[in-house]
Amino acid sequence: AQKITQTQPGMFVQEKEAVTLDCTYDTSDPSYGLFWYKQPSSGEMIFLIYQGSYDQQNATEGRYSLNFQKARKSANLVISASQLGDSAMYFCAMREGPNTGNQFYFGTGTSLTVIP
Amino acid sequence: DAGVTQSPTHLIKTRGQQVTLRCSPKSGHDTVSWYQQALGQGPQFIFQYYEEEERQRGNFPDRFSGHQFPNYSSELNVNALLLGDSALYLCASSSAGQASREAFFGQGTRLTVV
Numbered sequence: 159a160q161k162i163t164q165t166q167p168g169m170f171v172q173e174k175e176a177v178t179l180d181c182t183y184d185t186s187d188p189s190y191g192l193f194w195y196k197q198p199s200s201g202e203m204i205f206l207i208y209q210g211s212y213d214q215q216n217a218t219e220g221r222y223s224l225n226f227q228k229a230r231k232s233a234n235l236v237i238s239a240s241q242l243g244d245s246a247m248y249f250c251a252m253r254e255g256p257n258t259g260n261q262f263y264f265g266t267g268t269s270l271t272v273i274p
Numbered sequence: 275d276a277g278v279t280q281s282p283t284h285l286i287k288t289r290g291q292q293v294t295l296r297c298s299p300k301s302g303h304d305t306v307s308w309y310q311q312a313l314g315q316g317p318q319f320i321f322q323y324y325e326e327e328e329r330q331r332g333n334f335p336d337r338f339s340g341h342q343f344p345n346y347s348s349e350l351n352v353n354a355l356l357l358g359d360s361a362l363y364l365c366a367s368s369s370a371g372q373a374s375r376e377a378f379f380g381q382g383t384r385l386t387v388v
Contacts, residue, residue, distance in 0.1 A: 162316070193376060201362055203317070203379035249316055259305050259370050261330055262377065264316030 159184050162250050164265035171240045172273050178225070179235040179268045181250030189256045192233040194224065197247040197267070206248075209233060240272045276301060278367050278380035286386045287355050295350040295383045299367030305329075306348040307377065308340060311362040323348050324370055352385075360387045 163182045171177035183192065194206040209217045209224045217224040225234040237244060247269050251262045279298045287293050299306050305324045309317035319332035323342035342348045346367075352359055362384050366377035 195379075201364070201382040201384070203364060203366075205376040205378070208376060251316075259322065259324065259329070259368060261307065261319040261322065261332065262309075262317070262366075264309075264318075266314070266316050 160265075161185065161263035162252055162265035164250055164268050166268045167266075168269045168271070170271050170273055171237075173242060174239055176236060176238045177240055177270065179237070179248050179250075179270065181233045181235065181265060183231050183233060183250075183252050185231075185252065185254055187254040189254070191253045192224070192226070193251040193253070193262070194222070194233075194235045195249045195251060195264075196244075197249060199246075203249070207235065237270075242272050242274060245270060245272045278365055278378050280363075280365050280380035280383050282383060283381065284384045284386075286388060289355055289357060289387055291355050292351065292353045293355060293385060295352075295363050295365075295385070296347065297350070297365030297367075297380060298347045299365075300378045303367035303369045303378070304346050305368045305370050306342060306346065307366045307368070308348070308350045309364040309366065310334070310359075311364060311382070312358075313361070317364055320350070355387045357387050360385060 190211045192209045195203040207219045207222045209226045221238045223236045247267045249267045250265045281296045307322040308320040311317040321331040326342045337353045339351045362382045364382045365380045368377045
């Protein structure tokens with residue numbers, strides 16, 4: 159079974175609007191972390207936001223927020239007030255266990271295009 | 275503060291050849307992980323090095339090997355290259371001694387096997 163599933167290969171959003179990128183995950187480990195990374199065409203993976211499995215509150219980082227629904231095993235990324243520079247690939251990732259050195263499992267990504 | 279640096283940025287090799295990719299981790303980081311990202315896919319974990327030893331390994335054949343040096347920099351070696359090895363190879367660094375959450379990635383090396 160896939161550890162991380164992203165079902166939206168491509169998304170379009172109007173500039174200044176909000177957009178939600180979907181992510182579901184699969185793990186039996188009670189301790190895990192969920193991450194979102196942005197990958198522009200340059201290739202570098204840029205960290206956006208993190209949610210721990212024991213965190214009570216949904217994570218927020220500026221215009222990024224993570225809609226964490228533990229029972230549904232979903233961790234959707236919400237980008238508010240989209241900007242042209244937000245156009246990129248977005249990857250959801252998970253790291254299992256408490257060890258911060260464990261490997262990441264990535265989804266297949268969502269290509270976001272912001273329309274002027 | 276330099277982030278994660280990888281070299282070279284682009285590389286073209288012939289099937290059957292061998293290639294070495296290099297990674298310098300972010301200052302203060304001691305753990306290096308390597309990922310392979312095929313076109314249109316998410317990154318796949320190859321292996322991780324800590325204290326100059328391979329600590330974890332993903333589902334990759336023995337043709338993929340690595341090394342970590344005392345200064346924490348790392349190399350990824352791929353022998354007997356196949357066309358399917360064409361991909362973006364990403365290096366990620368983290369610190370085992372800190373409660374850091376995210377890994378910092380380099381810009382990657384784009385390998386094309388012809």
